[in-house]
Amino acid sequence: MDFQAARAAFDVAFDSQKHGREGLRVTPDVHASSFQVSVRFQDTDAERGFDVVAEPLPSEHRSAEQLGQAVAEVVQQELMYAQLPSRDEGGEFRRIVV
Numbered sequence: 001m002d003f004q005a006a007r008a009a010f011d012v013a014f015d016s017q018k019h020g021r022e023g024l025r026v027t028p029d030v031h032a033s034s035f036q037v038s039v040r041f042q043d044t045d046a047e048r049g050f051d052v053v054a055e056p057l058p059s060e061h062r063s064a065e066q067l068g069q070a071v072a073e074v075v076q077q078e079l080m081y082a083q084l085p086s087r088d089e090g091g092e093f094r095r096i097v098v
Contacts, residue, residue, distance in 0.1 A: 001056055002064045003035040009068025010037065014075060026075065037071055038093075041084050048084035050094040070098050 007028050016026055027038045033055065040049035052074050054067050062070070074096055078084075085094050 001067070003030040003054075005064035006030075006035045006054060006068040006071070009065040010035070010072045011068075013069045013072035024079075035067065035071065037075055039075060039078070039084070040093075046086045048086050050078055050085060050096060052078075052096045052098060054098045067098070074098055 007030050010028055014026065016024075021041070023041055025038075025040045027040070029036050029038065035054040037052045038049065039051070040047060042048075052071050054071050056062060056067060078096070087093055
């Protein structure tokens with residue numbers, strides 16, 4: 001799968017101005033076998049956020065564009081909750097696999 005195309009579709013589908021807030025960082029990143037978006041926000045207590053990771057199986061029949069749009073939808077839905085989770089006991093952020 002072309003993860004660069006998935007990132008381009010994410011960039012088109014996700015409007016950081018509409019869904020963001022001051023200090024929110026949304027960082028898409030392409031790896032050899034996945035596309036990941038890290039969402040971080042530093043508040044007065046701690047850094048909060050989550051990661052959305054797309055690791056499609058070969059048997060999936062989604063295009064790169066569909067994958068990028070799905071990741072954007074998940075990020076938008078999580079941001080609508082307004083309360084971003086903090087790190088867990090192991091120091092990791094919540095990981096959502098799409």
